Amino acid sequence: xxxxxxxxxxxSCKKEELFQPAxxxxxxxxxxxxxxxxxxxxxxxxxxxxxxxxxxxxxNPFPLNIAKGDQKIYVRKKGETDILKTFTINPASFQQKFxxxxxDGKIYDNSISYNLAIHPVGKDVEIFIDGNMKVQTSYGGILxxxxxxxxxxxxxxxxxxxIKGEDEVILSRTIAEADSNxxxxxFLDGKKPVEEMVLPxxxxxxxxxxxxxxxxxxxxxxxxxLGGDVDIVFYIxxxxxxxxxxxxxxVRVTVPQGQPFVTVELPPLPDSxxxxxxxxxxGTNEVVYRSNSPxxxxxxxxxxxxxxxxxxxxxxxxxxxxxxxxCTLSVNEEFGGANFDEIYVTPKEFGLLxxxxxxx
Numbered sequence: 001x002x003x004x005x006x007x008x009x010x011x012s013c014k015k016e017e018l019f020q021p022a023x024x025x026x027x028x029x030x031x032x033x034x035x036x037x038x039x040x041x042x043x044x045x046x047x048x049x050x051x052x053x054x055x056x057x058x059x060n061p062f063p064l065n066i067a068k069g070d071q072k073i074y075v076r077k078k079g080e081t082d083i084l085k086t087f088t089i090n091p092a093s094f095q096q097k098f099x100x101x102x103x104d105g106k107i108y109d110n111s112i113s114y115n116l117a118i119h120p121v122g123k124d125v126e127i128f129i130d131g132n133m134k135v136q137t138s139y140g141g142i143l144x145x146x147x148x149x150x151x152x153x154x155x156x157x158x159x160x161x162x163i164k165g166e167d168e169v170i171l172s173r174t175i176a177e178a179d180s181n182x183x184x185x186x187f188l189d190g191k192k193p194v195e196e197m198v199l200p201x202x203x204x205x206x207x208x209x210x211x212x213x214x215x216x217x218x219x220x221x222x223x224x225x226l227g228g229d230v231d232i233v234f235y236i237x238x239x240x241x242x243x244x245x246x247x248x249x250x251v252r253v254t255v256p257q258g259q260p261f262v263t264v265e266l267p268p269l270p271d272s273x274x275x276x277x278x279x280x281x282x283g284t285n286e287v288v289y290r291s292n293s294p295x296x297x298x299x300x301x302x303x304x305x306x307x308x309x310x311x312x313x314x315x316x317x318x319x320x321x322x323x324x325x326x327c328t329l330s331v332n333e334e335f336g337g338a339n340f341d342e343i344y345v346t347p348k349e350f351g352l353l354x355x356x357x358x359x360x
Contacts, residue, residue: 023067028095030061033111034148035102038078044069050078058100066091075100075107085109101150104132108150112180114159118143119187119356121328124164129175130157136164142356149175159184163191171195187356189213189260196358199324203265206321211263212350214255215330216279216288222333223289223298223343229256229282234266235303236273239318244303254282261326266319274318275308276301279331279345289345299342305334306346326353 029049031041035058040050043066049059064073066089075085085107087098099109118125122140126133129149137143151157154177161171171193173184186193199211214232216225234251237244253264266275278300281288289298310317310325332348335341 024065025067025091026063026065027089027091027093028061028063029073029089030095030097031058031100032097033058033100033102035100035107037102039075039084039100039102040078042074042076043072048073061095064089073098101148103150104130106150108152110152110177111148111150112175112177113146114149114175114179115181115183116143116145116147117183117185117356119351119353120163121188121351121353123188123191125170125188126162126164128160128162131160151175151177153177161193163188185356185358187353194353194357196360197261197326198360199326200263200265202322202324204267206268207265208268208320208322209263209265209324210329210350211261211324211326212329213261213327215328218289218331218333218345222293222296223291223345226281226288226290227257228288229254230288231255231280231282231284232264232277233280233285234264234275234277236269237276237303237307239272239274242304246303268321269319276303276306276347277308278302287345289343291343296341296343299337299344301334301344301346305336305344306332306348308347308350310350310352312352324354324359325350326357326359327351328353 035051035056038051038056040047041059042048043064048064049062051058071089071091073087073089074083075087076083085100089096101108101111116127116135118137119142120137120140124137124140126136128134135143135145135147149157157175159173159175160169162169170191171186186195188194197211199209202209216230231252231254235244235246247267251264251266253262255262269275279288280286280300285300287298287300291298308318310320310327312320328351330348330351331345334344334346336344
């Protein structure tokens with residue numbers, strides 16, 4: 001009888017041990033990265049944490065008992081069952097760090113930074129990664145920015161550029177991890193992206209060359225450009241006395257109609273001087289604009305109006321010695337004459353493109 005009772009007690013103890021939970025094995029999980037959608041983190045079929053708030057911030061580091069389960073953490077969209085990413089937990093390490101970078105229905109565990117330096121010259125462009133738009137310009141403005149491109153080890157992604165409202169891809173790049181911190185730079189010449197230009201060397205190391213695209217029409221002006229090939233003749237004007245000097249020898253550069261860029265080298269200038277110019281019919285000193293207003297005539301400014309200036313490095317400059325500049329040139333109108341009935345077409349601004357192309 002005593003032997004039977006002893007056996008019953010031993011069997012009872014063994015049954016109770018089967019219901020004892022496994023000894024805790026705690027690790028700390030930390031997630032870093034970004035997501036545009038709410039996510040939840042699942043272990044052993046239980047949601048153990050979620051993203052937080054309207055910005056879908058990743059959760060703070062949290063402890064997790066991995067004594068049971070398959071020692072894998074699963075990431076999915078909140079409220080859904082499809083798994084976007086699976087991470088294997090290392091039980092030998094207390095701190096576990098994972099990268100979560102959600103992009104268009106997929107989670108990546110790494111990313112690179114990629115730099116954009118884009119001048120659309122009055123148009124707007126859109127930048128796509130694998131066919132999904134990531135960034136665009138606005139109101140024809142310049143895009144100087146750094147974007148994050150999620151990417152897994154050994155993977156490539158496709159960057160493409162389109163002009164807003166058009167389907168044609170004007171530029172494409174295959175992006176790999178090795179492209180981290182590289183720069184994509186270009187400006188638009190019409191619809192063509194210009195990534196590189198070969199420019200002539202300066203004849204005078206202290207001179208300044210302008211490789212420019214002329215925009216001859218005056219927006220909302222009182223004159224009409226007559227078209228054809230034109231000459232631009234440069235003058236020097238004193239900033240203090242307004243005295244005008246025609247260079248000797250004359251600096252005259254021909255701009256053929258329809259040619260995208262021409263280059264002219266200007267001699268060095270003293271600090272008290274600035275350049276200006278007139279636009280003439282090729283080979284003449286005849287103006288190439290007509291007045292749209294009765295009683296007004298278009299006359300050459302002879303260097304008395306307008307000025308050539310640049311904004312570079314947040315500074316206002318009349319001359320940049322030793323530099324080869326790429327730019328657009330637009331024109332303006334000024335009124336004068338004895339009866340204020342004469343119109344002068346003058347330089348308006350040089351929009352610098354130098355920082356948006358590779359110059360050789």
